[in-house]
Amino acid sequence: MLSLCGCMSQIPSMREFTKAWTGQPIEGVRQRIAREGSYASSIGWKETTYPLDNGNWVYVEPDGVARDCFIPWEVNPQGIIVGARTEGKGCRWW
DSSP: OHHHHHHHTTSOOHHHHHHHHTTSBHHHHHHHHHSTTSHHHHTTOOOEEEEOTTSOEEEEEEOSSSTTOEEEEEEOTTSBEEEEOOBSTTOOOO
16 A cells, blocks of 8 residues: 555646646647547547637647546747646546
8 A cells, every 4th residue: 555655646736737837838738639649639639729818829638537627728829838727527636
């Protein structure tokens, strides 16, 4: 049981995951999602984006861990991630 607990402490939380990507180009997320064998490619995910009133836009990623959970990444006009949140009834903060 102790070894299992040690492994679990190394799994990043959703908050840590999204924080690590903040400030990075959205192109990195796009490449990760498009990679063969990714969760998004395995479910036939179609790229989803939409504009925001503040001039930024959103890139939506399906969460590969929790079903019915999505990560809407907020992206500035320069293509840099400025924020993220989770949406969906399957989301939870681990």
